Amino acid sequence: EEEMANPAPQPRARRVDVVLIGATSSLAKKYLFQSFFRSYLEEELKPGGPARDFHFYGGATRPVEEGRQLLSDILAFSTSCKGVQDVDLAVCEEKLSVFRKSFQYVQLRGEDHYKQLGRRLEREGAETGKPLEGRLFYLSISPDLYAGIAQYVGDYLRPIGARDAEAPWVRVVVEKPFGRDLASAEALAAALGQHLAEEELYRVDHYMGKGVVQAILPFRRANRGWLEALWTGRHVGAVEVSMKETEDCQGRTSFYEGYGVIRDVLQNHLTQVLVLLKMDIPPDKESTSSPSLGSHHHRTAVLRELVLGGETEGGESRASIHVGQYQGYLDHVASDRRSEPRVVRTSVPTAASVTLASRHPRWGGVSFTLKAGKALDERTSYARVVLCDGVPEGAAKAGCACELLFNIQGGKFGTAIAWNRTACTGMIEPAAVVTPPGWLSVENEGESGLAADWQVLRPTAGENAPNAYDMVVAAVLSGDRSMFLDTEELLHQWRVWDNVLSKADTMEPELYPKGFALDEVELSGVIGSISEENEDSPHIEL
Numbered sequence: 001e002e003e004m005a006n007p008a009p010q011p012r013a014r015r016v017d018v019v020l021i022g023a024t025s026s027l028a029k030k031y032l033f034q035s036f037f038r039s040y041l042e043e044e045l046k047p048g049g050p051a052r053d054f055h056f057y058g059g060a061t062r063p064v065e066e067g068r069q070l071l072s073d074i075l076a077f078s079t080s081c082k083g084v085q086d087v088d089l090a091v092c093e094e095k096l097s098v099f100r101k102s103f104q105y106v107q108l109r110g111e112d113h114y115k116q117l118g119r120r121l122e123r124e125g126a127e128t129g130k131p132l133e134g135r136l137f138y139l140s141i142s143p144d145l146y147a148g149i150a151q152y153v154g155d156y157l158r159p160i161g162a163r164d165a166e167a168p169w170v171r172v173v174v175e176k177p178f179g180r181d182l183a184s185a186e187a188l189a190a191a192l193g194q195h196l197a198e199e200e201l202y203r204v205d206h207y208m209g210k211g212v213v214q215a216i217l218p219f220r221r222a223n224r225g226w227l228e229a230l231w232t233g234r235h236v237g238a239v240e241v242s243m244k245e246t247e248d249c250q251g252r253t254s255f256y257e258g259y260g261v262i263r264d265v266l267q268n269h270l271t272q273v274l275v276l277l278k279m280d281i282p283p284d285k286e287s288t289s290s291p292s293l294g295s296h297h298h299r300t301a302v303l304r305e306l307v308l309g310g311e312t313e314g315g316e317s318r319a320s321i322h323v324g325q326y327q328g329y330l331d332h333v334a335s336d337r338r339s340e341p342r343v344v345r346t347s348v349p350t351a352a353s354v355t356l357a358s359r360h361p362r363w364g365g366v367s368f369t370l371k372a373g374k375a376l377d378e379r380t381s382y383a384r385v386v387l388c389d390g391v392p393e394g395a396a397k398a399g400c401a402c403e404l405l406f407n408i409q410g411g412k413f414g415t416a417i418a419w420n421r422t423a424c425t426g427m428i429e430p431a432a433v434v435t436p437p438g439w440l441s442v443e444n445e446g447e448s449g450l451a452a453d454w455q456v457l458r459p460t461a462g463e464n465a466p467n468a469y470d471m472v473v474a475a476v477l478s479g480d481r482s483m484f485l486d487t488e489e490l491l492h493q494w495r496v497w498d499n500v501l502s503k504a505d506t507m508e509p510e511l512y513p514k515g516f517a518l519d520e521v522e523l524s525g526v527i528g529s530i531s532e533e534n535e536d537s538p539h540i541e542l
């Protein structure tokens with residue numbers, strides 16, 4: 001009775017300021033606004049009411065009047081209730097309308113604007129009368145600007161006392177590229193570190209937010225009883241991580257010219273997938289470890305073991321790097337640069353295959369191939385582990401036809417974990433397979449040309465599963481840093497890739513036709529490998 005008369009007071013919602021810097025960027029339009037809406041909606045609909053009162057600001061360089069209208073237009077087409085599950089549509093629409101109106105435009109063109117923003121956040125915060133939980137700055141802008149903005153955050157935007165344990169938090173989210181080699185990554189990390197503590201920095205690798213990538217460790221953990229024995233150089237024939245895209249580089253060549261496909265996706269996304277396949281499964285109760293992504297410490301340990309692998313051809317030992325460029329890439333460079341002719345490097349690869357090896361005794365003799373490309377025949381990304389049958393101690397591996405596939409997206413499989421049953425007999429017994437949480441085993445009805453022999457697991461949430469950026473935004477808001485790269489991990493990634501790039505940067509890519517398949521057979525024929533003659537990277541005037 002007493003409880004009925006005096007219901008427990010609701011905790012007062014605390015204010016969270018969210019500043020999206022680069023509000024007119026394509027990333028913001030394509031993903032970020034919708035992902036922030038999803039997090040906002042979830043908070044609003046919490047049983048007992050929201051514990052957070054979000055204040056959203058969208059920043060860009062345009063003057064206020066123009067920027068305000070543009071932001072409102074962008075919000076109108078980039079946010080919706082489509083795909084929002086378990087929420088009444090009318091409720092969702094009402095919340096969406098409030099969310100769109102609550103986003104305030106701020107012009108951010110120079111130091112004075114950041115100073116003004118700091119004062120505005122303090123003033124508007126005080127007006128709400130609610131205590132501040134924290135401030136999030138999402139930088140969807142060129143990395144050249146990161147260091148300067150980190151300084152503004154440190155000088156003008158940090159709430160007073162934000163470095164104390166009880167004080168409001170500050171989180172700064174940055175998108176790759178984090179440098180273009182080890183030296184520049186170190187320099188950027190040092191510049192950011194002058195103004196931000198390590199735990200304030202959230203370096204995104206959006207592949208870590210993809211459902212299948214997050215299921216690799218849980219699948220391995222759930223099946224460790226039988227799978228760990230197979231997960232060694234004695235049984236694993238090869239590991240391949242691939243990302244194929246049909247899109248070309250038109251409109252993006254100014255970025256591609258400075259980076260190329262190895263820096264764009266092999267050094268980061270594909271490496272992280274490989275790390276999750278290779279990592280020793282962290283103990284269940286390790287506090288710093290996330291069940292799906294491990295800890296920075298575990299991931300860094302794998303990176304320390306990776307080296308460039310080799311292959312032998314005609315008795316000659318060669319580094320396994322193959323690079324290619326789609327036909328027509330230079331026309332795209334020329335058209336992107338029409339208004340601004342300048343010297344460009346012509347040898348930037350738009351497709352590459354690189355084989356790494358491991359110094360860990362468990363993985364002796366296994367090649368780890370990372371492949372990616374633009375303007376290819378299909379859009380898909382996957383990790384494939386080939387398992388070999390009949391491996392007596394000391395004997396060569398044979399019968400390597402069983403494939404355990406983590407299909408991240410696209411291709412014939414869509415989002416799936418799958419294996420070819422017949423070839424895996426004796427290695428993967430269907431009855432022994434435990435589906436990880438959030439996944440279920442489905443009937444393979446041969447959809448999309450899938451051979452009936454494949455056993456398929458799919459995510460329970462189906463099409464409406466949160467996308468990678470929903471996961472990124474939710475993780476930043478909850479302060480879960482496991483999805484993001486810490487400085488040590490990032491620099492170890494670059495240590496692996498600096499060595500590869502010191503060779504790849506001197507190679508002349510072989511031209512390939514648009515729609516190329518990038519599979520094993522065609523790869524060696526079409527994509528060139530290191531040779532003595534082409535060590536210089538020629539430059540031409542366009």
Ligand SMILES: O=C1O[C@H](COP(=O)(O)O)[C@@H](O)[C@H](O)[C@H]1O
Pocket residue numbers: 245264265381
């Ligand atoms: O980071 C990048 O990823 C995209 C591909 O991401 P996805 O989620 O669409 O598979 C790639 O197109 C882009 O070049 C790269 O910078």
